[in-house]
Amino acid sequence: MRIEQKATLISTVIAFLLVAFKLTVGIISGSVAVLASAIDSLLDMVVSLFNYFALHNSDKEPDEHFNFGRRKLEPLAAVIEGTIISLSALFILYTAISKMVQGSVIEHLDLSMGVMVASLVITASLVLFLNYVAGKTGNMVIRADALHYKTDLLTNGAVLISLVVITFTEYTFIDPLLGIGISVYMIYSAYPLIKEGILMLLDAALDPESVGKINKLLNTQIDISGHHDLRTRRSGSDIYLSVHVVFSISTSLYDAHMVGDKIELSLKNLFPENTVYALIHLDPYDDSEENHIEKEH
Structure with missing residues (x-):
């Protein structure tokens, strides 16, 4: 197995663990921001799985059924990934607005902050590993994966800051407000993925x-x-x-x-x-x- 494929498998396993931790704590605490981060990690897992699938199959030699190979799997995966991210962001946006209107109560703040600190450390380690693989192989898929997890560092950091602020101020409206911000950011990030994937599927000319x-x-x-x-x-x-x-x-x-x-x-x-x-x-x-x-x- 190539090191690029191993990297995507490691990313998938780590994303799965982060989903389990964040989802459990998000449900217990009722934090929209933590739940949004959990869904973001779930999308990371899907993205890493798609990347593994794309790397595993797109490198296959052309045959009688695919005379030009299977390289279009990569842009097809990008369109699917971008669509899933956008739909999930809309769900987070709906949940955050509902909690803002109805009011939200967050419990077990210490547990929520603990899981976000752990997420920051784990994600930072994963980014370092993916950057190492990308530098060694020059693979564009791994570089994109590393960039994606770098953005997760920012969102995880933002969630942690909001939980700290809520702990000392009890301004719980910050939680759904941050959930709205994360959902908007996710849609903003998904748009280039979808656009580039569609243009590639339509055989658009080079830049x-x-x-x-x-x-x-x-x-x-x-x-x-x-x-x-x-x-x-x-x-x-x-x-x-x-x-x-x-x-x-x-x-x-x-x-x-x-x-x-x-x-x-x-x-x-x-x-x-x-x-x-x-x-x-x-x-x-x-x-x-x-x-x-x-x-x-």
Whole structure:
């Protein structure tokens, strides 16, 4: 088993333990903020499971059923994760508003604070471990997982601060107010996940900066007279692109093929953190206008 997969399994187990602790204490104490943190940890567990599933299956070699592999599992998981996070945030928002209207009573504050302190220590240790794995492997999924748990440190810290404030001031309205804040933050965090996942599933082009880098590389190739019809897309951590490169009509097929291989290697080196699949069309003359007319008709 790869170290990335081990990391996601460790994240899943730790998230499960945090869910059990926080959920039990949240129900006993009646704290919306602790319950919100428990649901957040539950989502962390789901995210880690999805990451393990994505890493385990997306690396499988293409076969007769999936000729281009299974990299789309990663954006599909991101959309599902983002949707679950958003729905859970709406539930937390509803619960917090209800408690604010009806009034809330929080009991066993010492127990609630204890579980949040333990959560901070455990989550901080997990972040350090995930950062180590991400630095060693360069895996983007693990880096995203580490970033996700870093945000948990902030929410856990905010919950702990609110419980301390309530202990000394008895301002219990702070608890549902923080629950509202956490729910809004969760929706805000989920939106980029859903957006990026949907764009990737729809084969959206690479960002303008990446496309600009590709065009700049192609424009500096002295062995070709031009290029056109550049198309790009991303699938998981893989990049797919196709482009027509134009040669002189007197260039031999052998020479054109060698130049095409050189350009393909340069494109792969342009994105060292990704696997690049480049399809280079070798044109003996510039047929871009002809292709444009065919598309119009």
